[in-house]
Amino acid sequence: MSDFVMSIGGSTADAEATFGVINPATGEVFAQAPECSRSQLDAAFDSAQRAFDAWRDDEDQRRKALLVMADVLMGSIGELAPLLTSEQGKPLADAQFEVFAAGMWCQYFANLETPAQTIQDDQDAFVQVVRRPLGVVAAITPWNFPLILAFWKIAPALLAGNTLVIKPSPFTPLTTLKAVELLQDTVPAGVLSAVSGGDDLGAWMTSHPAPRKVSFTGSIETGKKVALAAAPDLKRVTLELGGNDPAIVLDDADPALVARAIFAGAFNNNGQVCSAIKRVYVPASIHDEVVDALAAHARATKVGDGTEPDSKLGPINNAPQYERVKELVADAISGGATAVTGGSAMDRPGYFFEPTILTGLTDATRIVAEEQFGPALPVLAYTSLDDAIERANATHFGLSGSVWSADPDRAAAVAAKLECGTAWINTHLALGPAQPFGGAKWSGIGVENGPWGLSEFTEVQAVYRSRTADDLNIGIAGLVS
Numbered sequence: 001m002s003d004f005v006m007s008i009g010g011s012t013a014d015a016e017a018t019f020g021v022i023n024p025a026t027g028e029v030f031a032q033a034p035e036c037s038r039s040q041l042d043a044a045f046d047s048a049q050r051a052f053d054a055w056r057d058d059e060d061q062r063r064k065a066l067l068v069m070a071d072v073l074m075g076s077i078g079e080l081a082p083l084l085t086s087e088q089g090k091p092l093a094d095a096q097f098e099v100f101a102a103g104m105w106c107q108y109f110a111n112l113e114t115p116a117q118t119i120q121d122d123q124d125a126f127v128q129v130v131r132r133p134l135g136v137v138a139a140i141t142p143w144n145f146p147l148i149l150a151f152w153k154i155a156p157a158l159l160a161g162n163t164l165v166i167k168p169s170p171f172t173p174l175t176t177l178k179a180v181e182l183l184q185d186t187v188p189a190g191v192l193s194a195v196s197g198g199d200d201l202g203a204w205m206t207s208h209p210a211p212r213k214v215s216f217t218g219s220i221e222t223g224k225k226v227a228l229a230a231a232p233d234l235k236r237v238t239l240e241l242g243g244n245d246p247a248i249v250l251d252d253a254d255p256a257l258v259a260r261a262i263f264a265g266a267f268n269n270n271g272q273v274c275s276a277i278k279r280v281y282v283p284a285s286i287h288d289e290v291v292d293a294l295a296a297h298a299r300a301t302k303v304g305d306g307t308e309p310d311s312k313l314g315p316i317n318n319a320p321q322y323e324r325v326k327e328l329v330a331d332a333i334s335g336g337a338t339a340v341t342g343g344s345a346m347d348r349p350g351y352f353f354e355p356t357i358l359t360g361l362t363d364a365t366r367i368v369a370e371e372q373f374g375p376a377l378p379v380l381a382y383t384s385l386d387d388a389i390e391r392a393n394a395t396h397f398g399l400s401g402s403v404w405s406a407d408p409d410r411a412a413a414v415a416a417k418l419e420c421g422t423a424w425i426n427t428h429l430a431l432g433p434a435q436p437f438g439g440a441k442w443s444g445i446g447v448e449n450g451p452w453g454l455s456e457f458t459e460v461q462a463v464y465r466s467r468t469a470d471d472l473n474i475g476i477a478g479l480v481s
């Protein structure tokens with residue numbers, strides 16, 4: 001028996017097999033999650049397919065349902081947030097905010113207008129461009145923000161009239177399973193299902209014939225597999241993938257001021273944010289001051305179990321990621337880098353790692369060139385701004401980036417040269433439901449959020465209503481005859 005249930009076709013579903021979910025603050029399994037079988041996945045997609053026709057036809061019902069979903073989520077913070085902390089590791093206050101934000105996203109999409117665009121309205125024709133739902137959506141999410149990233153998909157997909165089956169990461173399945181279970185009464189059976197399992201389950205979903213769209217958030221490596229699996233039957237894909245965000249500090253920036261904000265932008269969620277700052281380029285003239293200030297913030301940050309009220313950072317989420325961060329930091333140090341502060345795992349159970357500031361690296365050092373996705377930040381000096389911009393862009397990653405200066409216009413001119421989906425000026429990680437978010441280059445295909453994200457769950461349809469009696473069969477032929 002698992003401790004949590006899947007929601008399939010409006011009913012709860014246990015599974016014959018289960019897998020353990022680890023609390024990263026202890027390294028111990030604390031709950032069993034259901035392992036979805038192939039026939040259960042078929043059942044989830046079948047029910048989604050059956051629910052689609054009625055759901056697509058009732059926009060009013062969809063908007064109302066999303067508002068109720070927001071209420072249920074916000075009213076369940078007390079139940080969902082501690083669960084999120086237990087499986088993900090983040091401090092309880094951050095978990096509470098994540099559940100709240102999931103509700104906010106539902107509210108935003110419930111109220112987002114999607115008017116048809118009229119492109120011709122004359123004696124010949126009335127022509128409109130409308131958006132139609134795609135059908136069944138397969139949604140696959142990672143472990144860093146399991147709940148909010150789920151609702152970046154669920155809210156727009158359902159508003160657009162699709163039905164959806166979600167699979168959370170095997171490291172963090174529980175909050176998503178519980179949230180979808182709590183939401184079952186808010187939508188007709190089959191509109192929203194949740195299944196859990198390992199990576200194989202994700203692969204079954206992407207190659208399954210039912211979904212017409214795969215909305216995926218995760219690593220670049222897996223994103224490429226998803227694109228391949230979706231190709232044979234031309235499923236639509238949105239891929240929100242990894243990042244290696246540069247922050248470029250200009251020479252007029254106040255070192256103390258930028259260090260505070262850059263620290264927050266790099267270490268939020270223990271660095272496990274796709275668009276966290278993952279490398280900092282600082283003019284040689286203020287390099288040491290910025291590094292000292294960053295290190296002071298790192299030393300002052302309380303790392304601990306997310307259930308302890310004074311913990312500002314929790315553990316790394318899972319053992320493979322913990323090993324990866326240890327490996328990347330050790331590689332940098334053995335290559336000549338200095339850990340100005342931190343540099344080691346913490347001597348306690350669980351996957352705790354000291355907040356680490358690294359200097360003395362090159363762009364080729366693995367922790368600079370690769371996505372570390374953890375609490376270790378490399379700082380690199382530069383002497384030519386053009387050179388810094390070139391180095392920032394010299395990568396396959398292109399998720400986001402930021403530029404920091406006392407002169408926002410000067411920073412904006414530099415930001416315009418960054419090859420990425422979001423360019424921030426004097427801030428980082430500023431996101432909202434109305435703002436499109438997605439990656440350039442290998443950081444993704446498509447965007448989420450705002451009307452742009454909504455449209456990714458739709459197909460464009462041109463509706464041409466003729467107003468003349470004599471052009472029944474002409475179309476474009478009539479124009480050329």
Ligand code: NAD
Nearest residue numbers: 141142143168169199202203218219222240241242243274
């Ligand atoms: P991951 O790619 O290992 O796993 C993500 C999800 O994909 C999980 O649910 C996993 O079970 C599933 N999966 C694995 N193999 C699959 C396959 N072959 N087919 C289908 N699904 C499969 O990523 P992760 O380690 O969970 O997450 C960390 C990565 O996610 C980082 O690279 C991070 O930058 C990225 N991320 C991106 C965004 C964004 O919006 N761009 C947001 C958060 C995280």
